[in-house]
Amino acid sequence: MIDFDDQVVIVTGAGNGLGKAYALEFARRGAAVVVNDLGGSVRGEGGSDAAQSVVDEIVAAGGRAAASRDSVATPEGGKAIVDTAIEAFGRVDVVVNNAGILRDKSFLKLEPEDLNAVLDVHLKGAFNVSQPAFATMKEQGYGRFVFTSSNAGIFGNFGQTNYGAAKAGLVGLSNVLAIEGERFNIKSNAIMPVAKTRMTEDLLGPLADLAAPEGVVPLVVFLASRDCELTHEVFSAALGRYARVFIGITPGWRSEGLATAEDIAANLAQIEDQTGYIVPLSTMDELKALLG
Numbered sequence: 001m002i003d004f005d006d007q008v009v010i011v012t013g014a015g016n017g018l019g020k021a022y023a024l025e026f027a028r029r030g031a032a033v034v035v036n037d038l039g040g041s042v043r044g045e046g047g048s049d050a051a052q053s054v055v056d057e058i059v060a061a062g063g064r065a066a067a068s069r070d071s072v073a074t075p076e077g078g079k080a081i082v083d084t085a086i087e088a089f090g091r092v093d094v095v096v097n098n099a100g101i102l103r104d105k106s107f108l109k110l111e112p113e114d115l116n117a118v119l120d121v122h123l124k125g126a127f128n129v130s131q132p133a134f135a136t137m138k139e140q141g142y143g144r145f146v147f148t149s150s151n152a153g154i155f156g157n158f159g160q161t162n163y164g165a166a167k168a169g170l171v172g173l174s175n176v177l178a179i180e181g182e183r184f185n186i187k188s189n190a191i192m193p194v195a196k197t198r199m200t201e202d203l204l205g206p207l208a209d210l211a212a213p214e215g216v217v218p219l220v221v222f223l224a225s226r227d228c229e230l231t232h233e234v235f236s237a238a239l240g241r242y243a244r245v246f247i248g249i250t251p252g253w254r255s256e257g258l259a260t261a262e263d264i265a266a267n268l269a270q271i272e273d274q275t276g277y278i279v280p281l282s283t284m285d286e287l288k289a290l291l292g
């Protein structure tokens, strides 16, 4: 059985939805959990004691947990969340970057504030929590990060330029942390969940009933565990289907001498041909394939 005995797990945005489901399961499997949530609306407005309610539920079931109402959206908030873990439980083994909000609008209607709020919570929020956590994990020589991306960011979805940009950015952040963390036994992976929560219940329609948050939990628990040797990967968990998502590059077409725009047009079929694609794990990987 995968357990988290003697480990400390931070879950951001754990007052509701997916984060709450992760926090309950980590605690059930022996982790001391920092339940972070400022308790606002789906748009990120207001605040409540959502984090404390989840802590109360964990403690009532015999588990260990501490609440944090700090916002991930500032560097001070991120540091306070990590400090909560260290003050309450002495270390940080896992960070699940899950906090999120929505400000959906079609591109031309999007206000700068809708972009900033979404980038602040998702992309900068994950950075703000992960940077102080990484420092602690480096000292410990152990750590696991799970970042929450989305099919809206990787595949695209109408009305979500702000959210999609933030969610695609999280894959880049995770990939670089995977590379920088390698020497310290720090693994970093990203997920693309689909689940019925207050964020999505109006969007999923009839599919909602097939998409319990508990269906995403096993993937996150595995990626966060000592058993997980994977790093630098992205996984989808949707309606009971678990799958790897990857960014690959085709062998492409090689020009002799400087190519012209007409050469590109003439060789498009070969440029796009996916036969023999590779999935580089760093820029060096790509260059090796290019030069080799």
Ligand SMILES: NC(=O)c1ccc[n+]([C@@H]2O[C@H](COP(=O)([O-])OP(=O)(O)OC[C@H]3O[C@@H](n4cnc5c(N)ncnc54)[C@H](O)[C@@H]3O)[C@@H](O)[C@H]2O)c1
Residues within 6 Å of the ligand: 012, 013, 014, 015, 016, 017, 018, 019, 036, 037, 038, 039, 040, 041, 042, 044, 050, 070, 071, 072, 073, 097, 098, 099, 100, 101, 121, 125, 148, 149, 150, 151, 192, 193, 194, 195, 196, 197, 198, 199, 200
């Ligand atoms: N539900 C899905 O199908 C789905 C699909 C793709 C991605 N996601 C992502 O999964 C994550 C969890 O979403 P959910 O569906 O459970 O929604 P949710 O609204 O139930 O949970 C998000 C939580 O984040 C908290 N939060 C928001 N801003 C915060 C801040 N600044 N600091 C701390 N906490 C904050 C909210 O209060 C809320 O409790 C999000 O990142 C979301 O974008 C969800």
